[in-house]
Amino acid sequence: MSEPQNHGKSPLFSHLVVSLFEPLTKNLTHLSAITQKKPQVLKGQIIERFINQWRKTVGDDIYPAFRLVMPDKDKERDMYGLKEKNLGRIILKTLSISPVSPEAQAIKNWKQNSKATAGDFSNICYDIIQKREVITSFGDMTIEDVNNLLNQLSTESVFDKQLEVFQELYNRMNAEELRWIIRIVLRYVHLGATEKTIFNYWHPDAVALFNVTSSLKRVCYELFDSNYRLPNSQQEVSLMSCFVPQLASYQKKSYDDIIKLMPREFYIEEKFDGERIQLHMSGYGSHFKFWSRKAKDYTYLYGSSYNDTKGSLTKYLKDAFNSKVSNIILDGEMVAWDTDDQVIVPFGSLKASANEKTNTGKEKPMYCVFDILFLNNVSLVRYSLQERRKALNIVLKSLPGFIQIVPVKMATGKQDITQSLQKVIQDASEGIIVKDPRARYIVSQRSDSWIKVKPEYTKEFGENLDVCVIGGYYGSGRRGQKLASFLCGLRSEDDQKFPQRFWSFCRVGGGFTSQEYAHIQHITHGKWHKWDPLSPPLKYMELAGQFNDKERPDLWIKPENSVILEIKAAQVRPSDSYRAGLTLRFPRFRKLRDDRSWETALSFREFIKLRQETDAQRAEKQLSFEQHRRKNISTRNKLQIIGAEDSFTTDDKVIDVVNCALFNNFTFYIMSDVQKPRVSKGHLERLIKAHGGQITQFYNECILFTIISDKITFRLNAILPQNPSLIVFKPSWVFDCIENNTIVKIEPGHLLHATIEMREKAAKNVDKYGLSIYQMSKMLETKAALINLPRIKNPINMVEKEIIQQKIIDKLNCSHSAGFIFAGLELYFDRYQIGSKVHSEEELQQYRTNYELWILSCKARFAGAKELTSIEDSAVTHIITPDDPSRIKELRFLISSEAVEAYIS
Structure with a gap:
């Protein structure tokens, strides 16, 4: 990997603060109103301007800046080992402040501070440092100087050495610069723009490369030329680089739907209750790396080599690998194994079983391997699963209690799925995975080539949902003065301004044991905040109601400090009491997801996709029922008496001839109900899906789909200024297509908003009286034309x-x-x-x-x-x-x- 060269000097650190940090964190609402541009567009311009200026004045090597902008993505620099408590001690010592002074108490109790800065450690430190600044103007430290000092800080664990680094920073920086240094050390810069946004302005392939390498350095070094395109071969996994693994489909599937997606013969694997882990081995076992799904390095737990006696696993694996294997990447599940009873124990025991220092019991970690992605310097992701399994069985041997190849069952139909699911239920396992043996491995995506089937799937809505706790309610009686139920939210992933914001979704209080309540209380102790109706935490959550007051909790908690609950429910129903507009009926706690964070909790978009799948299946069943019913009706010509005002008037109207593939190539975004005649938005969506169309609930200007609206809505008014060339169809076009059983030519009456060119083209499809040339005119249309004769x-x-x-x-x-x-x-x-x-x-x-x-x-x-x-x-x-x-x-x-x-x- 060659390092790009810079032709200019390293800029001052203050330049990064002034040109990027401060502009991105300012409230851009006022500027947005003046410029008529959305805040995210303005932020994009800020990022793009900074990158372009860097290329012009500094050069192609932007890595020194990016590792300060995204410190949590910089794997090259070691962890500092400093949290708020120890960092506060260093700051107090640097400023020569007494540990019993009010300033020291403010730093110590930074979460409970009564000021507006409460909960923001860097802002509390800024208020204190500002009164004791050595220099009031920006300092002379360059970005290179800062990186050198931070490298030194990451390698020092002695308090006095760490103090020396901060002393130099304090002597050469003002309070504003030091505030950002504190955030960088805590690896929580929070600029209001995600790394994906910044990557996209750096290079079109940056996100793809980061997904397969988790390396900020490689993204900067290999993609410094914006005209260069990353070859497909480099968008694959690489040795000793953590990647985002493939995930099984997050959708509810009936057995018939699963069979449709699979070939004549497919695989069934048991789904274990453990933690997803990828294993990297090189140098014939001299180096190992273990990463979780969230890219957390667990090598210290499981071992760094065959000779690592401190690790709990690698020292037992020498005989598992073929002697010809020099390097390999495996994908699997780490589980806790009971050595006496020879069974897998619940997920919660995994970390304790892996810790050699504290574990003296009978439980040990065992690695269950289900895929191989890399072998002897060759990536295998483009090979089929069937071929990868053959290679896995050749190069790896199961060692009971330490490493095991997950067995697969060859299946051909629904009966095999049923039998496999019944077996894992009897064994108290989590479920099964149905896999397409022809499919390649798709990094960082959910794919229908892998489909999860859990026992709950066959009876309940969707699979179990992983939701984030955002609030709590006190109970009564024996639960008095304790949190008895929790407000859970869905992640609002499209909110660029507040990426941690959640929408209230449901309230969960059933299914907890006393031990589980105590465990949640222990994890979240000291992290709850009293709800203030005059100052709701809109940065982190949004409730329903005009004043953000529906289902208001007694206490609230930041998502980063919260827990993820896996819950199940009987069904989903509309509700105006929750910001999501939907909620769960009879939600029930299933288990605590320690392996998930707020960033991977279920988002609103993912939930809507899950619900659409359920609605589509229901519509398909209803359609099948209608078709079956019609077969029993006489085939003679039916007499239809339709008045001159005839039109598509009710939700119950049935089209006699149904073309289920009519809208196969269309994705629709429905923005409103049909006003006259009255047709609900939901019914219109079901009608379109019954004719093969896809429905989306999110507008994205980068995606092509057909927009349907009966009127200029508030949402449409917000979209049109940024997209003047947008074409918006009236629902009448959908109805005409269905009635004619074909995609009809566009006429002026079908258009709510369109370009001049489109309107001119549509005008050619009607005569001078406005009547259609290609399809039968309705009486209503004919009467309108006759008025003008x-x-x-x-x-x-x-x-x-x-x-x-x-x-x-x-x-x-x-x-x-x-x-x-x-x-x-x-x-x-x-x-x-x-x-x-x-x-x-x-x-x-x-x-x-x-x-x-x-x-x-x-x-x-x-x-x-x-x-x-x-x-x-x-x-x-x-x-x-x-x-x-x-x-x-x-x-x-x-x-x-x-x-x-x-x-x-």
């Missing part, structure tokens, strides 16, 4: 004009033309038979109606239809009548009595 002052000579018009049609003799859309139809126009004199307004209205029907009949005959003079004629295919309920009732009776097979339109 020029009126004939003397309608008495209608017969003469009708004859003239008929002669014109006969003379043209071109019924074969594609424009004759009514060819083959025989129509009866229901005109009133009245006298030649006009005696009343009612009779005059009848004349007008006759005139409108005459105009309509001319147009129909011109388009190829034949007009019949008797309603009793057996050849009648359609009856055209005004919108008169009483007349329609008469015609209905007449048709039923005469058994006339026709449509009234």
Whole structure:
């Protein structure tokens, strides 16, 4: 890995503070209102400007800056071993402040401080340092100087040596700079912009490379050229670099759905109740690395080599690997193994069993391997699972109690899934994994090639949900003065300003044992805050209600200090009491997820995707039921009596001909209900999904989908200024496509908002009266067109004009033309038979109606239809009548009595 070169000097650390840190953490709401740009857009411009300025004035090596901007992603620098307590001691000593002074008490009790800075250690220190600054202006320390001192600090564990580093920082920096140094040492800079956002402005492939390496240094060194594209081979896993593993599908699947996604033969593996661990080995066992799913290094627990006597596992693995294996990467689950009973024990025992110093019992860690990703300098992620399993069985041998290859069962159908699931239930295991043997390994993604099946899946909504505790409620009686239930939230992952913000989702109080209550209380002790309705913690959570007051907890907790609960529930229901707009019915605690953090808790977007899968399955079942029901109905032509105002009017309307693949290539974003006729947003979504379309609940300008709205909503008003070329369709386009059983051409009436070019294109699909050229016009549309037609002052000579018009049609003799859309139809126009004199307004209205029907009949005959003079004629295919309920009732009776097979339109 070659290091890019800089042509300029290292900038001052103050430049980083002024040009990046401070602008990103300021409230950009006011500037957003002035510039009409969203805060995240403004932050992007700040990041982009800093990167461009660095390239221009400094060079291509931005790693010195990025390791200060994202200190938690910098794996090259050792941990400082300093938390708030020890760091506070160093600061007090540096400033020569007495340990019993008010300032020392403020630092010691930084979480309970009554000031606005409470809970922010760096701001409390800033207030104290500012009164004792050695220099008031920005100092002369460069970014390079700061990195050198931080490297020194990370290698020192002696208090006096650490004090020397901070003394130099204090002598050469002002309070503002020191505030950011404290945040960097604590590895919590929190700029209001995620690393993904910063990476994307650095290079298009930066996120992909970081996912497979977890190396900030490699991202900076290998992708300094923005025109360079990372080869596919380098977007794979590499030895001794932690990657984000593939995850099983986080969706509810029926057995039939699982079978559809799998080949004729597929794998079934047992899912263990342990911790996901990746093992890296090199130098024929001279070096080992163990990383968790969250990239936490557990090498100190399990061992760094065969000769590491302090580790609890590697010293037993020498005979497990083939002698020809020089390096390897394995993916598996670390579990706690009971050596006496020869069984896997619950997950909570794993860490204790791995600690050689404290564990004197019968439980030991055992590594259950289910995949191999790298072998002797060759990446295997592009090979199929079947081929990877063959390689795994050749190079690795199971050693009972230490390392085990997870056995697979070859399956062919639902019966195999049922039997496997029943077996793991009997063995008190967590579930099974169904895998596609043809599939390659997909780094950092959930994939349907791996599908989890747990016992709860078959009876409950979705799989168990991992939610974050954001609040607590006091109980009564024996639970008085104790937290008896917890408010849980869904992560709002699209909130760039407050990435830790959660939306209230449900309240959980059932399923806990007294030991579990005590354990949660122990973990969160001293981290709870009293709820202040005048100052709700909007940075961390958002409740429902205009004043953020629905389901208000007694206490609240920051997500970073909280716990993740795995819960299950009977079903999901709408609720205006929770910010998510949904909540769980009968939620119940299942277990505490010590292996998860707030960053990996269930997000609102993930939950909506999970719910969409459930709704789609329900719609599919309903559709199957309707199709089965229709098969039992007589196939004779059904008489439909539809008034002139006919349209898609109710949620219960059923389309006779269903094309389940109609919208296969479309993803829809529905923004509102249909106002007239009234159709709910939910029903419209179900209708689209029943015809093969996909639904999304999130607008993303980078993704192409069809936007449907019946009106200009508040959300649409917010989107349009940034996307003037956006095309928004009315629901009528969806209805027309379904009624015609095809994707119809776009007409002006289908468009709520569109570009001039699109409107011009749509205008070519209607005639000069606004009626469709390609599809049947509805009576409502025809009436609207007739209103704008020029009126004939003397309608008495209608017969003469009708004859003239008929002669014109006969003379043209071109019924074969594609424009004759009514060819083959025989129509009866229901005109009133009245006298030649006009005696009343009612009779005059009848004349007008006759005139409108005459105009309509001319147009129909011109388009190829034949007009019949008797309603009793057996050849009648359609009856055209005004919108008169009483007349329609008469015609209905007449048709039923005469058994006339026709449509009234």
